[in-house]
Amino acid sequence: MIEKFNQKISPAGKFKNEGYHDDPYLRALITKHEKISTKIYGSSTEGSKAVASEIASIIKIKELEGGKCVLGLAVGSAPSEVYSELIRLHKEDGLSFKNVIVFNVMEYYPIAPEALQSFNRNIREKFFNHVDIPEENINYLDSTIPQERIYEFCHAYEEKIQKVGGIDMQILGIGRTGHIGLNEPGSSGNSLTRIVSLDNITRTEAASDFFGIDNAPRKAITMGVKTILNAKRVRVLAWGEGKAAILKKTIEGNITEEIPASFLQHHENCKMIVDEAAAADLIRVQTPWLIDSVVWDDRLIKKAVLWLCQKVNKPILKLTDRDYNDNGMGDILAERGSAYQTNIRIFNELQHTITGWPGGKPNADDTNRPERKTPAKKRVIIFSPHPDDDVISMGGTMLRLVDQGHEVHVAYQVSGSIAVSDDDVLRYLDFIGDYTTGLTEDDKKIRAEHDKVRKFLANKKPDQIDLPEVRRIKGLIRVGEAKAGCRYAKVKDENVHFLNLPFYESGSVEKHPMGKADVKIVADLIKEVKPHQIFAAGDLSDPHGTHRVCLDAIFQAIDVLKKEEWMKDCWVWLYRGAWHEWEIHNIEMAVPISPDELMRKRNAIFKHQSQKDGAMFLGGDNREFWQRAEDRNRGTAQLYNDLGMAEYEAVEAFVRYEFL
Structure with a gap:
C-alpha cells in the first residue's frame, strides 16, 4: 500500500519509446546522464x-x-x-x-x-x-x-x-x-x-x-x-x-x-x-522531457510547468511559448495549445489547493475546494507517530480545525520514550523526591523505585537498554508534554489517545517488526471514532523508520475497514514531518498560516520541553524542530508566492491518500 501511494507522488513519467528497457540504443539515450x-x-x-x-x-x-x-x-x-x-x-x-x-x-x-x-x-x-x-x-x-x-x-x-x-x-x-x-x-x-x-x-x-x-x-x-x-x-x-x-x-x-x-x-x-x-x-525521473519525448499526461504537465517556473524564475502566468520550447516542453504546446492556455489551467489547479478551511467551508461551493463542505462539523483523527509530530508538522492546521469547531482527536502512536534523555529522568525524580514526604507506604514505594532508577542511571553504559521503570518514566514525560500541547490547542482531554503500539517497545533504537496487534490498535480507534478525516504522517524516507512503520499500520488498518459503510465518507490526508515537504506539484491541500497562528504553533511545540535545546534525535540538521517547521512552512508559502499566488506568512501542505 505504501508502494502504491509512493507511485502516486513519484511519477517517473513515461517515455514515448516504451521499449527502451529492451533496446540498448534507447536505454543509453534515456540514461545518458x-x-x-x-x-x-x-x-x-x-x-x-x-x-x-x-x-x-x-x-x-x-x-x-x-x-x-x-x-x-x-x-x-x-x-x-x-x-x-x-x-x-x-x-x-x-x-x-x-x-x-x-x-x-x-x-x-x-x-x-x-x-x-x-x-x-x-x-x-x-x-x-x-x-x-x-x-x-x-x-x-x-x-x-x-x-x-x-x-x-x-x-x-x-x-x-x-x-x-x-x-x-x-x-x-x-x-x-x-x-x-x-x-x-x-x-x-x-x-x-x-x-x-x-x-x-x-x-x-x-x-x-x-x-x-x-x-x-x-x-x-x-x-x-x-x-x-x-x-x-x-x-x-x-x-x-x-x-x-x-x-x-x-x-x-x-x-x-x-x-x-x-x-x-x-x-x-x-x-x-x-x-x-x-x-x-535523477534527470530521467525529475525532468524526463529533457532527454526524450514523453507522454504528457496532466500530472506530468503540472510537474513540468512548476519546474519551468523555478528554472526561469517566473510566475506561472508569465511563462511564454519560448520558455516552453527552450526547455524541452514544446510538445505540450503542440498537443494542448498555447502557453497561455496551459498556464491558466495550471494556475487554477494550484490556486484551488489553497484553503483556510481544512475541514471544509460550510455553505460554500466546494466544487474546486480540496475538502467537502459537509458535514459542516467533522470528526477528525490526527495520527502522530511520536508525541510531538502533530504540532511540529501540522500544528497550524490542528489549531484551525479546533477553532472551526470540528471534533478533533489526536492519537499518539508510540511513546517516544527513547528520545528522552537520562538527565530529564533525573530532573523529574528530583521533583517527585522533593514532593513526597516519605511518611506513607506509597511514598516509601516511590522512593524505593526512584533509588533503583538513580542507581541504574549512575552506572548505565552507552549500549545498555533502559530498565522498564526508566522507560515508563520517559514515556510519562512525553505523555505529559503531549497533553500540555493538546490542552494549549484546546483539544478535549477525552479526545487524546496514547496507543503505545507494541512494535516500538523494544527498549532500543532497533524496533520489533510491526504485527497484527499494532494494526488492530489503530483499526479499533478508527472504528470507535468513525472519522470524516484522518491526518497521518507521510514520511517515506526510511523504509524501516518509525514514521514509515506507523503509516503502514494506518494503511493496513484502513484496508481492513474500507468496506465499512461509514469509511466511504472518510478522507485521508498525509502531512510531512520535520525533514521534508511535499514537492509543490504533489500538494493537494495548502493551508495558509497567519503570523499569529505560526506563533501559536511554536508555543504548542514548546510544550514538548524534552525535545528542545538539543533533542537526542535531530539527525543531520542541528536546527531545533520548531525552527525546521517554521522554515519549511515559510518556504512553502514563498514558493506559492513566487508562482503567482497570494503572499502568505506560512503554509502547511497535504497530499490525499485515496484508498477506495
Missing part, C-alpha cells in the same frame, strides 16, 4: 529480492564449480531485506551458505563485539545466526585490538581477501555524505582497509543508536575505497527520498573525493539498486 548503471524498483522489497536472487545464483554457480563464494557485506537498514530474503531462500528453498566466505565492510572503533550498536553483532543477529555459514568463514573487523596494532590487522585483512581470490560481490549502502563503508568525504580512491575518523554528520546520524551524540564513536575501521573497487561486482542499495540528493551527485556528478561513492563510476560491474523515492532527483 548516469555514469553508474542504475536500476529503479517499485519498492525496497522488490529491489532487495532481486539482489538476494543474484547472490543466490553466484553461490550456486561457485558450488557447482567446487569453489568458494566470497561476499563483502555491509550492515544497516539498506541491506536488511536482502538478508531476510536470503534467510528465506535458505529455509524454504535449501540455499546453503557452507561454501560462502564473508568479509564485513565496517565496524566502529573501539566497541565491544556484543554492544548493541556493533555492526558485527548486528549482522550476526540479522543474518549469520539464521543460515548455515561456517563460523570460520566469517571475517570480522576487530574493533577491540589496541590502536598500535590496527595497521597490522588491516594489512592482514587485505591479504585474506586476496588469498581467497577477491570478493565476488560487494553489498553496500550509501550515506548522506556519500560515504561507502565508512569512507568519509576526503577519502582517497586508493585507500585500503584502515582506521578512519568519522564525519560529524555521520556521528550525528549515529547518535540515535548511541542514545546521544556524546556517546557516538569518533572512529571506525572500514574497507577502503580501493578494496571495494577491487570486488568483481558491487551492488549499492538506497531506499527513500532521503538518499535522492546524494544519489544524484554520485550517479550523475563528477568523481570527487568529497563524495567517495562517486569513485564507483570507475567500476565496470557496479549497479545502484534504488526505489522510486530514492531515484526522484
Whole structure:
C-alpha cells in the first residue's frame, strides 16, 4: 500500500519509446546522464529480492564449480531485506551458505563485539545466526585490538581477501555524505582497509543508536575505497527520498573525493539498486522531457510547468511559448495549445489547493475546494507517530480545525520514550523526591523505585537498554508534554489517545517488526471514532523508520475497514514531518498560516520541553524542530508566492491518500 501511494507522488513519467528497457540504443539515450548503471524498483522489497536472487545464483554457480563464494557485506537498514530474503531462500528453498566466505565492510572503533550498536553483532543477529555459514568463514573487523596494532590487522585483512581470490560481490549502502563503508568525504580512491575518523554528520546520524551524540564513536575501521573497487561486482542499495540528493551527485556528478561513492563510476560491474523515492532527483525521473519525448499526461504537465517556473524564475502566468520550447516542453504546446492556455489551467489547479478551511467551508461551493463542505462539523483523527509530530508538522492546521469547531482527536502512536534523555529522568525524580514526604507506604514505594532508577542511571553504559521503570518514566514525560500541547490547542482531554503500539517497545533504537496487534490498535480507534478525516504522517524516507512503520499500520488498518459503510465518507490526508515537504506539484491541500497562528504553533511545540535545546534525535540538521517547521512552512508559502499566488506568512501542505 505504501508502494502504491509512493507511485502516486513519484511519477517517473513515461517515455514515448516504451521499449527502451529492451533496446540498448534507447536505454543509453534515456540514461545518458548516469555514469553508474542504475536500476529503479517499485519498492525496497522488490529491489532487495532481486539482489538476494543474484547472490543466490553466484553461490550456486561457485558450488557447482567446487569453489568458494566470497561476499563483502555491509550492515544497516539498506541491506536488511536482502538478508531476510536470503534467510528465506535458505529455509524454504535449501540455499546453503557452507561454501560462502564473508568479509564485513565496517565496524566502529573501539566497541565491544556484543554492544548493541556493533555492526558485527548486528549482522550476526540479522543474518549469520539464521543460515548455515561456517563460523570460520566469517571475517570480522576487530574493533577491540589496541590502536598500535590496527595497521597490522588491516594489512592482514587485505591479504585474506586476496588469498581467497577477491570478493565476488560487494553489498553496500550509501550515506548522506556519500560515504561507502565508512569512507568519509576526503577519502582517497586508493585507500585500503584502515582506521578512519568519522564525519560529524555521520556521528550525528549515529547518535540515535548511541542514545546521544556524546556517546557516538569518533572512529571506525572500514574497507577502503580501493578494496571495494577491487570486488568483481558491487551492488549499492538506497531506499527513500532521503538518499535522492546524494544519489544524484554520485550517479550523475563528477568523481570527487568529497563524495567517495562517486569513485564507483570507475567500476565496470557496479549497479545502484534504488526505489522510486530514492531515484526522484535523477534527470530521467525529475525532468524526463529533457532527454526524450514523453507522454504528457496532466500530472506530468503540472510537474513540468512548476519546474519551468523555478528554472526561469517566473510566475506561472508569465511563462511564454519560448520558455516552453527552450526547455524541452514544446510538445505540450503542440498537443494542448498555447502557453497561455496551459498556464491558466495550471494556475487554477494550484490556486484551488489553497484553503483556510481544512475541514471544509460550510455553505460554500466546494466544487474546486480540496475538502467537502459537509458535514459542516467533522470528526477528525490526527495520527502522530511520536508525541510531538502533530504540532511540529501540522500544528497550524490542528489549531484551525479546533477553532472551526470540528471534533478533533489526536492519537499518539508510540511513546517516544527513547528520545528522552537520562538527565530529564533525573530532573523529574528530583521533583517527585522533593514532593513526597516519605511518611506513607506509597511514598516509601516511590522512593524505593526512584533509588533503583538513580542507581541504574549512575552506572548505565552507552549500549545498555533502559530498565522498564526508566522507560515508563520517559514515556510519562512525553505523555505529559503531549497533553500540555493538546490542552494549549484546546483539544478535549477525552479526545487524546496514547496507543503505545507494541512494535516500538523494544527498549532500543532497533524496533520489533510491526504485527497484527499494532494494526488492530489503530483499526479499533478508527472504528470507535468513525472519522470524516484522518491526518497521518507521510514520511517515506526510511523504509524501516518509525514514521514509515506507523503509516503502514494506518494503511493496513484502513484496508481492513474500507468496506465499512461509514469509511466511504472518510478522507485521508498525509502531512510531512520535520525533514521534508511535499514537492509543490504533489500538494493537494495548502493551508495558509497567519503570523499569529505560526506563533501559536511554536508555543504548542514548546510544550514538548524534552525535545528542545538539543533533542537526542535531530539527525543531520542541528536546527531545533520548531525552527525546521517554521522554515519549511515559510518556504512553502514563498514558493506559492513566487508562482503567482497570494503572499502568505506560512503554509502547511497535504497530499490525499485515496484508498477506495
